[in-house]
Amino acid sequence: MDQVINTTARREEILKVRGMTKTFGPVVALNNVDLTLRKGDVLGLIGENGSGKSTITSIVAGMQKATKCDGMYYKGEEWKPSSMLDALDCCGKGRGGIGMVVQESGTIPGITVAENIFLGELGQFRLFQMKNGKSFGPVRRKKLFAAADEALKKAGIEHIPAKAPMAALDFQSRKLVEIAKVILKDPDVLIIDETSTALAQDGREILYKIINSFRGTDKAVIFISHDLDEIMDVCDTLTVLRDGNIIRTFERAEYDPDEIRKAMIGREMHGDYYRSDFEPACGEEVALKAEDVCLGESLKHVSLELHRGEILGIGGLAQCGMHELGKVLFGSLAPKSGRVTAGEDREVRSEAVAIKYGMGYVSKDRDVESLNLSASIKDNIAIAGMDKYAVKNFLILDSREKKYVDRQIDELSIKCSGRDQLVQQLSGGNKQKVVFGKWIGCGSEILILDCPTRGVDIGVKQAMYRLMTKLKGEGKAILLISEELPELMGMSDRILIMKDGEVKKQFMRSRELTDADVIGYMI
Numbered sequence: 174m175d176q177v178i179n180t181t182a183r184r185e186e187i188l189k190v191r192g193m194t195k196t197f198g199p200v201v202a203l204n205n206v207d208l209t210l211r212k213g214d215v216l217g218l219i220g221e222n223g224s225g226k227s228t229i230t231s232i233v234a235g236m237q238k239a240t241k242c243d244g245m246y247y248k249g250e251e252w253k254p255s256s257m258l259d260a261l262d263c264c265g266k267g268r269g270g271i272g273m274v275v276q277e278s279g280t281i282p283g284i285t286v287a288e289n290i291f292l293g294e295l296g297q298f299r300l301f302q303m304k305n306g307k308s309f310g311p312v313r314r315k316k317l318f319a320a321a322d323e324a325l326k327k328a329g330i331e332h333i334p335a336k337a338p339m340a341a342l343d344f345q346s347r348k349l350v351e352i353a354k355v356i357l358k359d360p361d362v363l364i365i366d367e368t369s370t371a372l373a374q375d376g377r378e379i380l381y382k383i384i385n386s387f388r389g390t391d392k393a394v395i396f397i398s399h400d401l402d403e404i405m406d407v408c409d410t411l412t413v414l415r416d417g418n419i420i421r422t423f424e425r426a427e428y429d430p431d432e433i434r435k436a437m438i439g440r441e442m443h444g445d446y447y448r449s450d451f452e453p454a455c456g457e458e459v460a461l462k463a464e465d466v467c468l469g470e471s472l473k474h475v476s477l478e479l480h481r482g483e484i485l486g487i488g489g490l491a492q493c494g495m496h497e498l499g500k501v502l503f504g505s506l507a508p509k510s511g512r513v514t515a516g517e518d519r520e521v522r523s524e525a526v527a528i529k530y531g532m533g534y535v536s537k538d539r540d541v542e543s544l545n546l547s548a549s550i551k552d553n554i555a556i557a558g559m560d561k562y563a564v565k566n567f568l569i570l571d572s573r574e575k576k577y578v579d580r581q582i583d584e585l586s587i588k589c590s591g592r593d594q595l596v597q598q599l600s601g602g603n604k605q606k607v608v609f610g611k612w613i614g615c616g617s618e619i620l621i622l623d624c625p626t627r628g629v630d631i632g633v634k635q636a637m638y639r640l641m642t643k644l645k646g647e648g649k650a651i652l653l654i655s656e657e658l659p660e661l662m663g664m665s666d667r668i669l670i671m672k673d674g675e676v677k678k679q680f681m682r683s684r685e686l687t688d689a690d691v692i693g694y695m696i
């Protein structure tokens with residue numbers, strides 16, 4: 174132990190974050206955290222979904238700003254990148270900056286690999302280069318492709334041709350192009366956010382080679398993965414985050430999977446906040462059924478039955494496939510094989526069919542997929558319920574429409590100036606209530622809720638839990654996809670845990686069920 178401390182003490186700091194806080198409305202994503210990265214180190218960040226891993230690294234890499242920060246220092250100097258490119262460019266020094274491979278895709282499909290790698294910097298390949306640094310004329314494609322091939326080679330990626338259209342590449346290759354793009358800039362700190370799970374073994378080998386080329390040098394790596402075995406293998410130091418706080422840092426010699434898991438969980442459960450009963454209970458009747466559904470790497474032979482009067486929880490880590498499952502069940506994504514049926518064997522082949530069969534869907538990406546932000550509350554709620562208020566299903570009477578909308582505003586206590594207020598002006602929680610109003614108003618019998626309480630405050634959360642309990646009591650079938658374990662355990666009659674696109678384990682509602690029982694099947 175002493176020896177470990179001594180070796181780290183010898184190593185110089187390259188990056189230091191002090192007292193960093195980041196809030197999104199009522200959500201505290203980071204709570205006054207300190208983080209130190211040393212030269213030569215490969216530091217792992219681990220924690221449940223939503224613990225703040227992407228937030229802290231994206232601030233360091235210039236993607237967003239902290240709400241409050243006592244100081245960020247890079248190589249001993251104050252670090253204030255204005256953008257990701259600025260961070261990569263080391264704030265004007267040209268090289269030796271901080272580069273990040275993000276969790277979501279960072280490439281553009283409509284152009285070639287080479288153009289993606291040199292995006293925003295194609296000027297250097299134009300025919301005419303002026304002394305003042307300006308350039309014009311057509312891009313010399315041969316030169317561009319040669320430079321891009323060189324960049325790919327530098328990252329150890331030999332099998333992707335620079336000329337290839339980005340859209341022709343599979344997910345793994347697209348991720349590798351992103352890595353090449355970052356490596357080209359010679360960053361001294363490389364941040365990799367949940368990338369390896371998108372890679373097959375050969376892709377991972379390339380990534381590990383790059384990471385190893387940083388290990389023990391003057392540079393450093395921050396590696397984020399939800400695969401505990403992988404992260405212990407790859408990283409020399411491991412920092413655990415929970416609910417925006419840094420809980421503990423482990424040196425390699427202290428690694429113990431049980432201790433690390435314990436640090437990740439161990440959160441208080443609030444009894445009366447969720448359902449107060451501990452008996453699983455639901456109707457006999459199957460409301461929605463998935464049979465052997467497959468969708469590439471995301472879903473592998475998933476089968477499930479959701480009953481009337483049941484809250485079925487689906488849990489897992491970020492890329493376990495649960496969000497895709499929600500989309501397949503609602504007909505927004507077509508499975509490669511297998512089928513989804515509602516009620517008496519009615520196949521759900523599209524969203525339109527799903528809505529016809531009485532289904533509603535609350536998307537995780539509320540602002541983009543569930544709402545029209547620039548429209549009014551009235552228009553957002555009324556859109557799905559026409560057959561409830563229009564006369565003979567086509568004649569829309571203004572007064573009936575208004576009454577229909579006002580009832581939802583009232584029942585859900587949506588805080589607004591009135592039905593004509595634009596949705597974009599509402600807080601996150603009230604926006605989410607509008608989405609609920611849209612589906613509940615039209616009498617949906619089957620609700621698919623993907624992270625319904627994401628980014629909403631405690632009060633609204635509670636209101637939603639009460640609403641779910643009420644709907645369950647009315648015999649509605651609810652599928653609750655959630656990244657928050659306490660919520661899943663607090664609300665579900667039954668929980669299915671997914672990992673790597675497969676359903677790994679089923680838990681029935683029980684007073685004895687603990688976080689620790691469940692989390693082992695997620696990681």
Ligand SMILES: Nc1ncnc2c1ncn2[C@@H]1O[C@H](COP(=O)(O)OP(=O)(O)O)[C@@H](O)[C@H]1O
Binds near residue numbers: 202221224225229
């Ligand atoms: N743009 C955003 N708007 C609202 N909330 C956000 C946003 N980005 C992150 N959050 C919230 O901040 C918390 C931390 O998120 P994140 O850093 O992405 O977690 P992790 O990467 O550990 O899964 C979560 O509660 C998440 O919902």
Ligand SMILES: [Mg+2]
Binds near residue numbers: 226227228276367
């Ligand atoms: Mg993340």
